[in-house]
Amino acid sequence: MPRFYFNHLSQNGARQTDPQGLTLPSLHQALDEATFAARCAAALAKEPMAGCYEIENEQHAVIARVPYYIDPDKESEAA
Numbered sequence: 001m002p003r004f005y006f007n008h009l010s011q012n013g014a015r016q017t018d019p020q021g022l023t024l025p026s027l028h029q030a031l032d033e034a035t036f037a038a039r040c041a042a043a044l045a046k047e048p049m050a051g052c053y054e055i056e057n058e059q060h061a062v063i064a065r066v067p068y069y070i071d072p073d074k075e076s077e078a079a
Helices: 028-043 072-078
Strands: 003-010 049-054 062-070
Touching: 003 028, 028 049, 028 062
Parallel strands: none
Antiparallel strands: 003 049, 049 062
16 A cells, blocks of 8 residues: 655745654555544634645655635634
8 A cells, every 4th residue: 555645834934844654555545534634623713714735646646635724713603
């Protein structure tokens, strides 16, 4: 199974790299993992924020991006 790395880019340009990655069966599964991470960030957000998870393959080439924007005020209006 291939290994995927999940780097995080914050709205202020800070980059956190994933040194270990995860072994997953497919890019589809990796996209699910990045989406889950974005949802976890949304659950903890107290103010509007944006960011992006970059998914890298085993050669550390970016193969997908999962951007997100969270506005907790709008979420509470929808509830």
